[in-house]
Amino acid sequence: MFVNNKVSASERRNGSYASKGCIEPSLRSFFWKKVILTKNGGNIRRAGENQEKEGRKMEKQTILFNLDDTLAYCNRYFNQVIGMFVDQMTTWFDSLTREEIRQKQLEIDLEAISAHGLRSDRFPESFVNSYYYFCDLTGKEKKKSNIEFLRELGFKVFKIPVEPLPFMNETLKRLKDEGHELYLHTGGDEANQRRKIAQLELTTYFDHRIFISEHKDTTALSDILKTIDADPEITWMIGNSLRTDIVPALEKELNAIYIPAEIEWQYNEVEVKVEPKGAYFTLNTLSEVPDAIGHHILKEGRFKNNYDQVYDTDYRKEKEDNLFT
Structure with a gap:
């Protein structure tokens, strides 16, 4: 997190914590009142539901x-399908290493982006064109059934339900x-x-x-x-x-x-x-x-408007020990 140094209450009161990369002393009174942070299940969250109704508001x-x-998530799905592609290719080209196949597919895919951008169909075509390349390299016959299989495999990545990141x-x-x-x-x-x-x-x-x-x-x-x-x-x-x-x-x-x-x-x-x-x-x-x-x-x-920097010191004392602890 952008503030990750634990600071004692005494350091916060006398301002010595500023040198530790935390919030400047000039911002303390506002920050304590408006954006007090608490630990909740290991995740950092704001305390209080109505801060936006109090004091000055941040500029939109x-x-x-x-x-x-x-x-x-995205790349994890592409990597899964690329792994399936490599598995299949090694059964057709037993003289090739998995790394050779991966690198050629990546090379062809990146070249296609320069020409066609981030269109979805370039990904399945990178499988097909990799197959063409290795057929030419090894002298194997290009089979229509293999080409159709690889194209269909490539499109599978766009049918996987997407998952939000945490x-x-x-x-x-x-x-x-x-x-x-x-x-x-x-x-x-x-x-x-x-x-x-x-x-x-x-x-x-x-x-x-x-x-x-x-x-x-x-x-x-x-x-x-x-x-x-x-x-x-x-x-x-x-x-x-x-x-x-x-x-x-x-x-x-x-x-x-x-x-x-x-x-x-x-x-x-x-x-x-x-x-x-x-x-x-x-x-x-x-x-x-x-x-x-x-x-x-x-x-x-x-900020959109002014905020009174002076407020009840008992409130501050009660809340300040929750900050970054």
Whole structure:
């Protein structure tokens, strides 16, 4: 989490904890009153249900989420099907290693993205084209039945019911309840992404604010930002892909949150050479996102109206020991 140092009550009272990377002393009175955190079953949550009704409100942020491997599992299903593909290929080509087959399929798949984008049909075709390649390499006959089998196998990945990542619903609900405007910016073809959106009931949080790009890059993001008239200073991109989420966001001078996937696709892994103009966080889970954004807003002092910094000291003393413990 973005604040992960345990601090004693005495350190909080005298301000010495500031050097430990926690919240600045100037923000303490507001933070104690508004965003007191408590442990609940090992997960961090906000205490109190009516903070938004008290005091000053955080300035509304524009928050764009990626879908695959940010909000819901994706690569684990592709890896399962690729494993089935490799199993079958080794029965047809017993002289090949599993790694040779995997690497060729990956190479062909990545080449297809450059030409056709993130269309779903390129994945089954990577199986077929790998089969063609190894038939030519080994002098084996290309069999129509094998080609049909591999194409059908590749399409199976798009029929697997999608599963949300931990804290997906809780995170999106909290951000929505806090008044932020949520957008979905996902890569892929319309039919497959709409299938996932429907299964996950994501319109509950995003309504019609959904963008699907076959070529998910800086140009696609730029078009979205123009469409929604986004202010970069209060706009965030959240995703697991350095290539399609983080680098485009930084190039457009947005705030960015990178949440590494449990299993990453090689296509998503690139070096980030862009200097951030705003916030740029790396977090472990979705559950950390609202507090990371909230802490940044506190630090930047972005609020809708004034808040009385003086309030009952007994209330403060009662609550302060719950902070980060």
